[in-house]
Amino acid sequence: MPIVVNLDVMLAKRKLKLKELSEKVGVSTVNLSILKQGKVKAIRFSTLDAICLALDCQPGDILEYVE
Amino acid sequence: MKTLKHISIAFLIVLISGLIVYYLKPNNPIVIAFLFLIVGVFIFNLIIRKSLSFKNYFTSQYNLFTTKTWLEKLYDIPKELMFKKIIEVINNSDFKLVEVDKDKFEILAISTITFKSWGENLYISFETKGDETILKFCSSTLFQMYSWGKNGKNYDDLLNEIESSLTV
Numbered sequence: 738m739p740i741v742v743n744l745d746v747m748l749a750k751r752k753l754k755l756k757e758l759s760e761k762v763g764v765s766t767v768n769l770s771i772l773k774q775g776k777v778k779a780i781r782f783s784t785l786d787a788i789c790l791a792l793d794c795q796p797g798d799i800l801e802y803v804e
Numbered sequence: 805m806k807t808l809k810h811i812s813i814a815f816l817i818v819l820i821s822g823l824i825v826y827y828l829k830p831n832n833p834i835v836i837a838f839l840f841l842i843v844g845v846f847i848f849n850l851i852i853r854k855s856l857s858f859k860n861y862f863t864s865q866y867n868l869f870t871t872k873t874w875l876e877k878l879y880d881i882p883k884e885l886m887f888k889k890i891i892e893v894i895n896n897s898d899f900k901l902v903e904v905d906k907d908k909f910e911i912l913a914i915s916t917i918t919f920k921s922w923g924e925n926l927y928i929s930f931e932t933k934g935d936e937t938i939l940k941f942c943s944s945t946l947f948q949m950y951s952w953g954k955n956g957k958n959y960d961d962l963l964n965e966i967e968s969s970l971t972v
Binding site: 764765767769770771772774776777778779780781784789 | 880881882885888889892967969970971972
């Protein structure tokens, strides 16, 4: 799929662990792991909103279209 | 095997009908023995249902006392992650997680016995195929030669929950 999830990059930049993000966002670590690998079927705006808020970033920092 | 099961059930119905006509009298030893046998098998199934060790007994095609539904689904998620995901989904579903074997990657979940359902055992195993995971589901009734649709519905609901849980 040409959409790449850069969640691990943002986590490294913010020096956050997946578990800490999970607690901040209210999404389970399993779901975040699946999202990190780009294996989810869809992502809700509410989840994206919460992740952006927690990581202080833009949706484009997490999702990237690669041809 | 299904034909054999249908023939067995038809035979049992005819046999029971015949027995009822000739032997349904109070304190008849044959009727009492037959009732004890049915209750005994039911209690035996009830006792052993919460163990993965008896998976082969419940899921065997030769076990005519249970109805089985098999399904395989492929997910492009690693086995370890999918294993945790399924546990999470079961914990949020009407099924009760009973036993988890982390070494063999096997899960046993059950639905409880209610006035509308005799209960159901759900066995899930995981296999790796490259980067993907094959989930093998086997839903077995606890003690029921025919499933009247309730078990299938529970099972479908869980599969739908797994699908919808992949939207985060």
